[in-house]
Amino acid sequence: MFKVVILGAGGMAREHARAFADLPGVSVVGLWNRTRARAEALAAECGIPLVCDSISELHDRTAADLAVMAVSETAANPIARACFAHPWGVFMEKPPGLNVPDCRAIEEAAAAQGRRVWVALNRRFLSSTRTAADQLAMASGARFIHVQDQQDLTSLGQYNYPSVILENWMYANSIHLVDYFAIFARGSLTRLTVLQPWTPTRPGVVAAYLEFDSGDTGLYTALWDGPGPWMVTVSTSTKRWELRPLEQAQFQNRGERKLQVVEISEADRRFKPGFRLQAEHVVRAVQGETSDSPTLADAMASMHTVRRIYGHE
Numbered sequence: 001m002f003k004v005v006i007l008g009a010g011g012m013a014r015e016h017a018r019a020f021a022d023l024p025g026v027s028v029v030g031l032w033n034r035t036r037a038r039a040e041a042l043a044a045e046c047g048i049p050l051v052c053d054s055i056s057e058l059h060d061r062t063a064a065d066l067a068v069m070a071v072s073e074t075a076a077n078p079i080a081r082a083c084f085a086h087p088w089g090v091f092m093e094k095p096p097g098l099n100v101p102d103c104r105a106i107e108e109a110a111a112a113q114g115r116r117v118w119v120a121l122n123r124r125f126l127s128s129t130r131t132a133a134d135q136l137a138m139a140s141g142a143r144f145i146h147v148q149d150q151q152d153l154t155s156l157g158q159y160n161y162p163s164v165i166l167e168n169w170m171y172a173n174s175i176h177l178v179d180y181f182a183i184f185a186r187g188s189l190t191r192l193t194v195l196q197p198w199t200p201t202r203p204g205v206v207a208a209y210l211e212f213d214s215g216d217t218g219l220y221t222a223l224w225d226g227p228g229p230w231m232v233t234v235s236t237s238t239k240r241w242e243l244r245p246l247e248q249a250q251f252q253n254r255g256e257r258k259l260q261v262v263e264i265s266e267a268d269r270r271f272k273p274g275f276r277l278q279a280e281h282v283v284r285a286v287q288g289e290t291s292d293s294p295t296l297a298d299a300m301a302s303m304h305t306v307r308r309i310y311g312h313e
Contacts (some may be wrong), residue, residue: 008070009033009042017046019275030062059086084113089286119299122274127265128249132241142215148231149177149222179302187214198310208309
């Protein structure tokens with residue numbers, strides 16, 4: 001039996017627990033959270049048999065194969081370091097830290113302990129993303145990827161986020177969109193040109209043009225503090241793919257005007273989209289099998305792209 005433990009007791013922890021518990025041969029065996037009452041409530045809801053008062057106790061009592069971190073950005077660094085003290089695999093919710101320096105410190109701590117770390121970039125596992133990527137792999141010629149982002153710092157005030165998280169919100173949330181360049185653009189990023197820069201005192205439009213050594217190009221646009229969709233399009237000479245919302249894939253063939261809708265997978269209907277397949281792949285990764293689960297280094301690459309777009313730090 002492959003054993004999983006959950007660190008955290010919020011909404012993401014719940015979704016991960018549900019996804020892992022659905023996998024054959026996998027059992028969610030324990031949970032830890034800084035607030036024990038919340039841990040006990042989630043454990044009761046999800047049928048998790050053990051709640052512990054420390055990460056060390058959780059490891060010692062379960063001998064788990066994988067620790068799933070679903071904690072706040074400000075807690076990621078110390079909790080990751082506590083996890084790295086034990087020889088299990090670690091699966092971190094995105095972003096893997098507040099910003100690039102924080103993530104780099106986590107990466108160095110993992111390397112010092114020889115730990116393997118993966119990051120939950122669940123958009124890579126949406127059935128919409130997978131279908132588009134599989135079909136694009138069979139097409140020749142350059143691709144143009146347009147990623148449209150939208151963030152609203154004003155509306156976040158109701159959630160009482162610490163100011164340090166809001167100051168780094170492009171990492172906390174825009175990484176969802178920026179990571180699509182890692183998914184759909186082939187080759188290495190060779191040039192990134194900021195067309196409209198980020199202005200922290202006056203959030204508005206941000207735009208950047210990306211060029212890859214494969215010949216693929218991309219445009220990132222973000223509208224801050226204004227209405228807009230999250231949307232990704234990938235255009236080739238013969239077909240255009242559109243993810244809007246991100247969970248729904250549609251395509252348009254050359255010479256046609258109508259968008260053809262691709263059915264969403266059953267797993268993405270039953271679970272938070274992408275989470276069921278994502279859980280399957282990280283279990284494969286821990287077991288040394290072929291897996292598409294992104295590593296901490298993969299996540300760091302997209303974090304660096306965010307930093308370059310926003311000129312942050």
